Amino acid sequence: MIPLTDRVDYLANLSNNLCYCLAIEKLLGIEVPPRAVWTRVMLTELTRINSHLVWLGTHALDMGAMSMFFYATREREELLKIFEMFSGQRLMTSYFRIGGLALDHPRGGLEAVKKFLEMFPPKIDEYENLLDNNPIWKNRTIGVGVVPVDKMLAMGITGPMIRAAGIPWDARKDEPYSGYQNFEFDVPTSTDNDVYARYRVRMEEMRQSVRIMGQALEGMPDGAFQADAPKVVLPQREKMKTQMEALIYHFKIVTEGVRVPPGEVYQVIESPRGELGYYVVSDGTSKPFRVHMRTPSFGNIQGLGMMCEGGMIADSIASMGSMDFVLGDTDR
Amino acid sequence: MISELLQEDPLVIALVERFGSAIEAGSLEHDQTILYISAASIVEVCTVLRDEHGFNRASSVTALDWYPQEPRFEVVYLLHNVKEAARVRLKVRVSGENPAVDSVTGVWPGTNWYEREVFDLFGVTFNGHPDLRRIMMPEDWEGHPLRKDFPIHGHKYDYGETNQ
Numbered sequence: 001m002i003p004l005t006d007r008v009d010y011l012a013n014l015s016n017n018l019c020y021c022l023a024i025e026k027l028l029g030i031e032v033p034p035r036a037v038w039t040r041v042m043l044t045e046l047t048r049i050n051s052h053l054v055w056l057g058t059h060a061l062d063m064g065a066m067s068m069f070f071y072a073t074r075e076r077e078e079l080l081k082i083f084e085m086f087s088g089q090r091l092m093t094s095y096f097r098i099g100g101l102a103l104d105h106p107r108g109g110l111e112a113v114k115k116f117l118e119m120f121p122p123k124i125d126e127y128e129n130l131l132d133n134n135p136i137w138k139n140r141t142i143g144v145g146v147v148p149v150d151k152m153l154a155m156g157i158t159g160p161m162i163r164a165a166g167i168p169w170d171a172r173k174d175e176p177y178s179g180y181q182n183f184e185f186d187v188p189t190s191t192d193n194d195v196y197a198r199y200r201v202r203m204e205e206m207r208q209s210v211r212i213m214g215q216a217l218e219g220m221p222d223g224a225f226q227a228d229a230p231k232v233v234l235p236q237r238e239k240m241k242t243q244m245e246a247l248i249y250h251f252k253i254v255t256e257g258v259r260v261p262p263g264e265v266y267q268v269i270e271s272p273r274g275e276l277g278y279y280v281v282s283d284g285t286s287k288p289f290r291v292h293m294r295t296p297s298f299g300n301i302q303g304l305g306m307m308c309e310g311g312m313i314a315d316s317i318a319s320m321g322s323m324d325f326v327l328g329d330t331d332r
Numbered sequence: 333m334i335s336e337l338l339q340e341d342p343l344v345i346a347l348v349e350r351f352g353s354a355i356e357a358g359s360l361e362h363d364q365t366i367l368y369i370s371a372a373s374i375v376e377v378c379t380v381l382r383d384e385h386g387f388n389r390a391s392s393v394t395a396l397d398w399y400p401q402e403p404r405f406e407v408v409y410l411l412h413n414v415k416e417a418a419r420v421r422l423k424v425r426v427s428g429e430n431p432a433v434d435s436v437t438g439v440w441p442g443t444n445w446y447e448r449e450v451f452d453l454f455g456v457t458f459n460g461h462p463d464l465r466r467i468m469m470p471e472d473w474e475g476h477p478l479r480k481d482f483p484i485h486g487h488k489y490d491y492g493e494t495n496q
Binding site: 026027150153154155156157167169174175263264265266268275277279281289290292294298299302303331 | 361362364366388389390391392394396397408410414417419421440441442443444445446468
């Protein structure tokens with residue numbers, strides 16, 4: 001199942017991995033060791049930066065600011081290298097497992113993250129310099145795509161868009177998951193509620209992500225990276241080849257899968273685009289009875305109509321870009 | 333039957349007082365409240381939840397198919413109160429024959445596409461929905477792919493070769 005969740009939102013694959021794993025872990029009632037929790041936080045924040053960078057580049061491209069895209073992909077390249085170090089994949093990472101991580105940190109992985117964190121914040125200033133001094137960018141975004149806040153909420157719009165409308169709702173703060181209560185960060189908001197405000201909020205979110213990653217890096221605990229749950233977590237290769245018990249569990253998990261006790265759970269996380277929820281129902285077998293993904297793009301894109309109403313056709317491009325939707329995330 | 337774990341919950345008490353037997357059952361699973369509502373009063377309950385209990389948005393609407401049990405479908409409403417970070421899950425049992433339930437698009441317009449999705453994939457009709465069309469599958473698609481009796485490999489298509 002986990003590789004499938006990558007494909008849902010190919011720019012926020014680890015967020016989807018995380019949400020699914022958290023839901024199943026809740027059903028199973030297993031505790032994830034701190035090293036795995038902190039690594040998960042660190043890498044999902046990196047995913048947020050990844051997603052926001054792609055959004056920034058393409059959104060600016062839509063608005064006629066072509067060079068922004070080159071700068072954004074330049075930094076994204078560094079970030080994808082980190083994903084590759086950890087998981088072996090640049091895009092479809094599938095790095096999280098039920099009960100922890102797929103692998104422990106690679107050699108030099110944390111140093112690479114540290115280098116990225118030193119390199120990245122000045123680049124955000126560079127992007128802002130590039131765009132905020134661009135009169136076309138400002139003319140096309142300020143005062144565009146404004147919708148009353150209560151209408152946005154009723155329409156199901158979430159994430160940076162609703163925060164740019166003045167509601168400080170962030171699942172990381174309001175319904176903490178995966179240890180986010182241990183991290184210090186701010187939820188950037190704005191009350192302007194236009195395309196420009198959404199840009200400001202996302203830029204600030206990247207800075208906050210850097211802040212969270214810094215804390216995760218500094219306090220990265222040692223120890224196990226997978227839970228001690230032999231019926232759920234695949235045994236290490238070495239153990240599997242030397243211990244009978246581990247071999248049996250390996251065989252059972254690979255052929256049969258993980259048996260999840262009957263029940264249902266709705267797990268919410270804050271993906272780069274907004275509220276990402278996995279509603280999982282188990283009937284006690286190793287195959288989920290129902291997995292419903294409440295993806296942020298599907299909810300957000302519904303509001304496009306009311307955002308464009310009464311405006312100019314050219315402004316609809318700005319509104320659409322400010323939603324930051326991913327089509328894989330829309331039709332699942 | 334309302335679970336003992338929910339007897340103290342002020343929201344559940346208020347709803348039971350107001351709607352009585354329309355709140356059919358309730359349970360608490362993994363700290364999440366689940367309430368079964370009778371199909372006839374779902375719109376009314378949702379309106380009260382929105383106006384008096386601050387549930388200003390519906391996260392999602394989805395369905396479960398318990399084939400071959402009867403009543404076969406459960407339509408699930410995932411509601412959210414942003415201000416208090418509270419969530420509640422409503423469920424409506426719907427029979428397998430001509431499954432239909434009243435639409436809540438009048439309460440939260442954002443449920444529009446979610447109800448269309450349930451209509452498309454499960455074949456549950458929403459009465460009073462402003463635009464009930466398929467949203468995922470092609471318009472001329474037959475059947476509802478997320479029903480448990482839908483063949484996993486899809487229906488076999490005849491491309492006209494056998495008839496020649």
